[in-house]
Amino acid sequence: MGPKMMAVVKQKRAPGARLAEMDIPRLNPDDVLVKVKATALCGTDLHIYEWNRWARNAAIKLPQVMGHEFSGEIVEVGKAVVDLKPGDNVAGETHIPCGKCYQCQNGQQHICGNLTLYGVHTNGSFAEYTKIPAICARKIPSSIPFKIGAVLEPLGTALRTCLEVGVSGKHLAVIGCGPIGLFAVAVSRAMGAATIIATDVVPERLQLSKEIGADVSLNPMETDLVEAVLNMTHGIGVDAVIEASGSVDALNQGFGYLRKGGAVGLIGLPSTPIKLNLGPNVIFKEARIIGIHGRKMFATWITMETMLAKELLNIDPIISHLKSLSQFEEAFDLIKTGKGCKVVLDPAL
Template sequence: MNGKMKAVVKHHRGYGAQIQTVEIPQINEDEVLIKVKATSICGTDVHIYKWDEWSESRVNPPYVFGHEFSGEVVEKGSKVKNVDYGDSVSAETHIVCGKCSQCLTGKAHICKYTKIIGVDTQGCFAEYVALPAANLWKNPKEMLYDVAAIQEPMGNAVHTVLSGDVIGKTVAIIGCGPIGLMAVGVAKAAGAAQVIALDINNYRLNLAKQIGATSVINSKNEEPLQAVKQLTNGDGVDVVCEMSGHPIAMNQGFRMVTNGGRVSILSLPVRPVELDVTNDIVFKGITVKGITGRKMFETWQQVSALLHSGQVDVKPIITHHFSLEEFEKGFELMIEGNCGKVVLYP
């Protein structure tokens, strides 16, 4: 397909982005062109928009960013067999090499040569996006486009929560951004006895209650370690899912986990974090897991099943809808924290 399209472009090495008219991407024989129906703003996109230390060291403007979306297949390469014209699709956003030792042993999600859509390649804040067919996930026709667009970040939540057992356990979700909110719902659906949500934003803590948190703690208004101690009869939590990236909150997570517990970290602190390894990790005998992306495609199957069964309802998390041209409103809401998931429509 030839022609022009509108897109949100990270246009310079500084704050913000611009709506621009750019070329519709051309596809190779193993790629698919997708008409974007809905795209959502991720915390990673906010890093890029704000131009913090991480994004400054990672991305190279100008380029189209964004990586969470759903859309319709409108063109496919000659070698593409897994999807057809008109299919509703979303995408695994990690483009992997398929040849390194990780890829060859079932751990493609930690491929050494991963490229991330909208970070290392052209993204989906646009009318069209071109992607390898191997990265596509076919959606049920009845799935709403906004729900389909947030399966990728929900996969992060599923991977984080289910990187160990949670049945009958007490789980603390630190950081109730959109993925943290999804993690609340996943932990509850997976059989956690208690799901404690911690944040300093009452708007998002109220959303956490709607999604299934059994307790919420505003860490600005009460001492979180003492509050968790009271909720767990002095034992601490069995599982911590760290979603905030804040050094103080991360330290609190390691201090509140019980001996022999687990801390799974999805967040991306922009600077090194100092931890008391001796007392909070070694002597407690805990398991620490770094979480990146989704298991390909095990996590996608889990996400699809949780949504299809109704065990996790993500609709309350999708709080705002804007046109693509109104992207600045969406980013400002994300920066302020007065929202759940923000969806844009090209």
């Protein structure tokens, strides 16, 4: 029996989770042990918490410590770790690469052929301590507060999408103002987008998008988006669409107001296969469709850290609540109902 810690644990193949005492993880030679300072909830955690169809089929082994977005301080390193030491502040990169496959050898570790996900296929970060392979422990400067460190993972996904579609000097639509969409609004504003049109079906989220820097915030329940966006762009359409809602209808509308030759960055995960009218919407339009799975390791992180160091990103308003580990049920409720946006847990509270 080794030392113990408190953690939010998914114990049963049914909805819910429990605050429980767990062993502090033991390290393999390539791991680091992190004292978690801040850890954020995301939609994936909610899926696992509710144990929906996706979670049931995601090869999750129980019991499991939940959570995957985190930052903290290294307290111990495995025998083979050379470039990190106790006292270093780190944020978690959730994509665990094998380091050997075709993609890993090709500078695409983030889509490794044997990819496993920290906090989905391993124990996670809703805990006082967590272990993670050193390759996934990204050292961050002490100038980045831990609560921001905890959201670098989703911020990076949004930032990378902005880079892939190209936003500077462009007219852009961001579909969905959840944390990822809002991060995309903040990043594209900082990168010099000409026009940012944000869409959501929740008024509070649209309000937040304005605070973050959207020029126009539209609700598809109230406005015909294709007509409105074409009107705003002299009948041409937007240069780029960033899809961060997962809504099939919203994506199809997006293709309707994308300009010929424009780019679509896909982040949102639809729960069903989608129908797309390829002739008019993609082929004759020469639309570039770019799927995004996480961050480039570690080019995306470097850009993100630079932009944070230069205080270019207006992302503080996206973090809506700070809670303790024991308040996890309340925290899940906040993201489920949309009353909260990014909810962060602090294990020291």
